[in-house]
Amino acid sequence: MNKATKGAIAAGAAAVLLLGGLGSFALWQDEETVGGGDINSGELNFDPVGAGTWTETSVTPNADLGSDPSGFLIVPGDVLEYSTDYVVNWAGPNLRASITADFTNVIGDPALAAALDTTVGIEGGADLPNGSIVPLPLTVSPQTITVNVTITFDEDTADLIAQNESVSLNDFTLTLDQVRP
Numbered sequence: 120m121n122k123a124t125k126g127a128i129a130a131g132a133a134a135v136l137l138l139g140g141l142g143s144f145a146l147w148q149d150e151e152t153v154g155g156g157d158i159n160s161g162e163l164n165f166d167p168v169g170a171g172t173w174t175e176t177s178v179t180p181n182a183d184l185g186s187d188p189s190g191f192l193i194v195p196g197d198v199l200e201y202s203t204d205y206v207v208n209w210a211g212p213n214l215r216a217s218i219t220a221d222f223t224n225v226i227g228d229p230a231l232a233a234a235l236d237t238t239v240g241i242e243g244g245a246d247l248p249n250g251s252i253v254p255l256p257l258t259v260s261p262q263t264i265t266v267n268v269t270i271t272f273d274e275d276t277a278d279l280i281a282q283n284e285s286v287s288l289n290d291f292t293l294t295l296d297q298v299r300p
Contacts, residue, residue, distance in 0.1 A: 161209065162208055163208075164209075164295070165208070166208075169204070171203030173186070174200050176198045176199070177197050195272050196272060198272075206262070208260055209260045215257065215300050216298060217255055217296050220239035221292045222237055224290040226286070227284065228285060234273045235272055236248075237268065240253055240267050241253055246267065
């Protein structure tokens with residue numbers, strides 16, 4: 120035999136061996152379709168009922184500032200409270216939620232911003248520091264909740280710190296998050 124014939128036989132044997140490895144050895148098999156039905160996702164969202172209101176709560180009687188506190192001149196010891204109602208729509212048996220106030224986009228003079236302490240809470244619950252997760256008890260859907268955000272000008276602010284400064288409260292956000300039980 121010449122080299123070309125031997126090479127052709129070797130190539131043919133290699134091809135047979137390779138093709139034999141591509142098949143599978145299977146015995147009887149059956150397959151059934153499961154009739155599981157559809158699953159549907161729940162929901163979690165909230166919408167304001169109306170414009171929120173600002174109140175200066177460190178004086179008696181409280182001073183109603185309306186929906187825009189920009190005309191109010193805050194001084195150390197003052198406490199401003201933002202309050203508004205939200206309708207929470209939710210569906211799902213394992214759904215739990217929390218609300219967080221985020222002041223990271225609030226802009227203004229740094230000394231005044233640093234002197235303002237903020238808390239957030241749900242009416243009937245405890246007020247927690249800014250950034251804390253406030254648990255939201257979900258009972259019925261739709262559910263109306265009252266969210267309160269309190270801003271306290273630190274009464275220990277001394278000397279000329281934070282005088283004649285401003286902070287824009289237009290860009291603080293409230294976030295409703297799902298939390299796992």
